[in-house]
Structures are given as structure tokens and as C-alpha cells.
Amino acid sequence: MRTLFVLACLCLAACTTVPTRQQTDSLLDDAAYGQPPDELQQLNLFAISPAMHQFVAREVAKQMRLHGDSRGLYAAIRTQLHIDYDASTTRPAAQTFITRSGNCLSLVILTAALARDAGVAVHFQYVPGEGSWTRFDGVIFRNGHVNIALDSRKTTVDGRSFGSALIVDFLPSVDLEGLRTVEISERRILAMYMSNRAGENFADGDVDAAYWWARAALDKDPSFSDPYNTLGVIHRQRGELQLAERSFRMALTIRPDNAVVLSNLIGLLTAQGRETEADPLRQTLARIEPVRPYAYLDAGNAALAAGDAKLAMHYFREELQRMPYNADVHYAMAVAAARLDRLTEAGQFLASAAVLSPNLSDRQIYASKLEKLRALSTN
Known part of the structure; x- marks a missing residue:
């Protein structure tokens, strides 16, 4: 595309x-x-x-x-x-x-x-x-x-x-x-x-x-x-x-x-x-x-798809330097952190994604995911 x-x-x-x-x-x-x-x-x-x-x-x-x-x-x-x-x-x-x-x-x-x-x-x-x-x-x-x-x-x-x-x-x-x-x-x-x-x-x-x-x-x-x-x-x-x-x-x-x-x-x-x-x-x-915009995010998502969450996190951090207030980047980092079993960090990034999301529907989705993650962390 x-x-x-x-x-x-x-x-x-x-x-x-x-x-x-x-x-x-x-x-x-x-x-x-x-x-x-x-x-x-x-x-x-x-x-x-x-x-x-x-x-x-x-x-x-x-x-x-x-x-x-x-x-x-x-x-x-x-x-x-x-x-x-x-x-x-x-x-x-x-x-x-x-x-x-x-x-x-x-x-x-x-x-x-x-x-x-x-x-x-x-x-x-x-x-x-x-x-x-x-x-x-x-x-x-x-x-x-x-x-x-x-x-x-x-x-x-x-x-x-x-x-x-x-x-x-x-x-x-x-x-x-x-x-x-x-x-x-x-x-x-x-x-x-x-x-x-x-x-x-x-x-x-x-x-x-x-x-x-x-x-x-x-x-x-x-x-x-x-x-x-x-x-x-x-x-x-x-x-x-x-x-x-x-x-x-x-x-x-x-x-x-x-x-x-x-x-x-x-x-x-x-x-x-x-x-x-x-x-x-x-x-x-x-x-x-x-x-180009989203280059590091795309590279990180490709690394995630290949099963390399550590490399994905590296790319996502690079993108975060360029777009610190982008909800998609924070959400991607939450996914990578969760794959690395860093659930506290994942929750922090997911909370940021919920706050930074540019529309109400995505904000509600991120908030729901955060509640599920918190429930998982307490079990």
C-alpha cells in the first residue's frame, strides 16, 4: 500500500x-x-x-x-x-x-x-x-x-x-x-x-x-x-x-x-x-x-512480528525520541514491554497512550486494556 x-x-x-x-x-x-x-x-x-x-x-x-x-x-x-x-x-x-x-x-x-x-x-x-x-x-x-x-x-x-x-x-x-x-x-x-x-x-x-x-x-x-x-x-x-x-x-x-x-x-x-x-x-x-515519519515504529512492529521484542523496544524508543506525544508509539512500547514480562513498564506506557490518544474511542480502548493489564498484574 x-x-x-x-x-x-x-x-x-x-x-x-x-x-x-x-x-x-x-x-x-x-x-x-x-x-x-x-x-x-x-x-x-x-x-x-x-x-x-x-x-x-x-x-x-x-x-x-x-x-x-x-x-x-x-x-x-x-x-x-x-x-x-x-x-x-x-x-x-x-x-x-x-x-x-x-x-x-x-x-x-x-x-x-x-x-x-x-x-x-x-x-x-x-x-x-x-x-x-x-x-x-x-x-x-x-x-x-x-x-x-x-x-x-x-x-x-x-x-x-x-x-x-x-x-x-x-x-x-x-x-x-x-x-x-x-x-x-x-x-x-x-x-x-x-x-x-x-x-x-x-x-x-x-x-x-x-x-x-x-x-x-x-x-x-x-x-x-x-x-x-x-x-x-x-x-x-x-x-x-x-x-x-x-x-x-x-x-x-x-x-x-x-x-x-x-x-x-x-x-x-x-x-x-x-x-x-x-x-x-x-x-x-x-x-x-x-x-520518514513512523519509520522506527514500522521497524519495531516488524521486529515484534518476528518475535524479537527486545529489538522492537529499541526501535520504539528511537521513535519515541521523534514523536514523544504519539499514542501509537506508547501503545507499541506497552506491547513490547509486556512481551518482555515487564508488566509495570507496560502499564505505564499504556496509561500514557490512553492520555495522549487523539480521539475518545481510542482513549477508551487503551483505558480498557490498562484495566485488564492491572488485573493480570495483581493475580
Whole structure:
């Protein structure tokens, strides 16, 4: 099975080129992908539901009287909503409020919607270096990270006076001390949302919907490289190889050092026997990212399958250095430790996997396995 790489909620780097409308239009083939999904056509990302407005009027207002504007809003969200981190689906504010769960982007969108209803100014931030890898059915996702800053004063007329801001970050593994952030626009947040939904629909097998979401992201922010890559993955899946190549190359004009896009373009050229064109790209990729994502995890799993748990543990520790907050790696280490009869260590890794899992269903599975392991240890 070939490996495809999709970016989600990822990058902000200095853009070397912003494609023109004519260039982005050359990547599209609307007739091949059905109709836009209803969800996209009805999208209102920051819409406030009656229940959300009531929450602001009652709970947020109460906390604001005690703690001030920004800290009061944060206190109300933290103590009253009991939100779970769940990276499986990106949702608009109103849906996230109902489900009480979401990924970093969903939770930032919800916080912004509540803040605006409460009259608190916000600005959005991309966090370089805080991304993570996830893998689903042969598709590897590079998940970036965003958070939000809440102003301590009421919203200004131009919305740009933030003063001393309170940073709200929903990712458990992030240490806010000394965290480097880059302010991004609401337009970029909207494009990130659309790009995420493209990747999620693609992973679910709905290629038509994925196309329309990626297309919308291009329209919203043509300087954002992620949707070009996603569009390339979609076109390749449909056999539109020229459009796929064009999309990948367009992404590289924006971010020439994007390892994800380079990997996809190399794979596309190699599949067509165009090794002479792929080789220079391989050299570039080797400088940027000498070891591909999940390489050590795959090697460790192969060692486990061959019955060598000790060698597997060696590979898993190498992967842990690269992806310290990846639940799959912690779970693999738990399995290897159990094979080596190190049950206490296995329990520790399994507990970490349960905490770090990016979605609620996997978290519950890991927690169940941990209970069984603990029962085994006490017998």
C-alpha cells in the first residue's frame, strides 16, 4: 500500500509565492467531483446558538464579575463545559459546544465565538514546532497546532488592540512557558478548517467532498500551502496524475521545504518511472527529514512480528525520541514491554497512550486494556 501524506491545521511559513487565481484555477476539475457537500454550502463557523448565548449571559458573565473579562471567560469554559480533546473531527463552534469535544482548531473556533459574544477581543496564533503525526489506513497526517489569545479589555473598534493577552491552549502536551507563536488571520483559520475537513473526508473515503473542501480552502486563502497538497492527494487517488503533480508543485512554490509535499511528489514521480526527476527531490527531502515519519515504529512492529521484542523496544524508543506525544508509539512500547514480562513498564506506557490518544474511542480502548493489564498484574 502506498503512503500518502495529508496536512491538517498545519503551517505558517514565510510565503515565497502567492499563486494567482489563474494558477489555482488550473488545479481544478469541478465536473469530476460531483456537487459541493451541504455542510460546506451552509458553513457558518463562528455562529452562536441560543444555548451558547445563554451560556455567555449566565456562566461567562458570572465568572467575568469574579475574574475579569478574559480570565472569567477561560474559567467558565474550563469549569463548566468540561471539554475533551478529540482530534478525530473538526467542527464549527456550535457543534463543538454540543459535543463538548474537539481538536485544537475546533476548540479555538468555539472559544473565539464565545469570546466575541461576550465582547472579548481575540487573536489567533499558529504554534511552530508543536505539530504531530497521525496515521489512518495508510494515510499519514501532519497535524499542526493553533491556540488563541484573549484580550483583557473589551473589543476595540478595529479589533486590533490586544494589550496583555491570556493564551488559551487546549493541547495537554503543550508547555506555554516560552512558547513561540505567530499571529494568523481569521481567513487563515477558515482555510485551515476547510483543509482539515478535506483531509477528514478523504480519510473517510468521500473523495468528492474532500475535493470541494480543499477547493474552498484555496479560494479562502491561496497563500496557504496545505490545501494544494491535499488537492494533489485527491487528484492522485482519482488518477488525475497531471493535476496531482501540478498541485504538489504549486504547494512547493509556497513552501519549498515542505517534507510532506516533497514525499507525495516523489511518490507520484516514482510510480510513473520518472526516477531522474525524483532523485533531486529525494536529496532535498533527505536534508530536510532524514528519517520518514513512523519509520522506527514500522521497524519495531516488524521486529515484534518476528518475535524479537527486545529489538522492537529499541526501535520504539528511537521513535519515541521523534514523536514523544504519539499514542501509537506508547501503545507499541506497552506491547513490547509486556512481551518482555515487564508488566509495570507496560502499564505505564499504556496509561500514557490512553492520555495522549487523539480521539475518545481510542482513549477508551487503551483505558480498557490498562484495566485488564492491572488485573493480570495483581493475580
